[in-house]
Amino acid sequence: MIFNLRVIPKASRNLVKEEDKGFKVYLTKPAQDGLANEQLIELLSEHLKTKKYKIRIIKGHKSRNKLVEISP
Numbered sequence: 001m002i003f004n005l006r007v008i009p010k011a012s013r014n015l016v017k018e019e020d021k022g023f024k025v026y027l028t029k030p031a032q033d034g035l036a037n038e039q040l041i042e043l044l045s046e047h048l049k050t051k052k053y054k055i056r057i058i059k060g061h062k063s064r065n066k067l068v069e070i071s072p
Contacts, residue, residue: 001069001070001072002058002067002068003022003023003067003068003069003070004023004066004067005022005023005024005025005040005060005065005066005067005068006022006023006025006066007025007036007064007066008025008027008064009029009031009036009064010027010030010031011026011027011028012026013026013028014026014027014039016044016047025040027039027040031064037057037061040057040066040068041055041057044068044070048070050070054070054071054072055068055069055070055071056068056069056071
């Protein structure tokens, strides 16, 4: 499965919202040195109840708009 995500780093809390176009994810970590991407994978893993190694960022490593693939 492939999802479109909109990431908001340095938010006041961690939150995953499902929207029409995909997900909107609020992260407390800043978008530097890959910290926000690591936290994104951890948060999606908890929200979707899947293992972290099955989640991969396909596109948008340095962007707020990301394309994420979840392996079965």
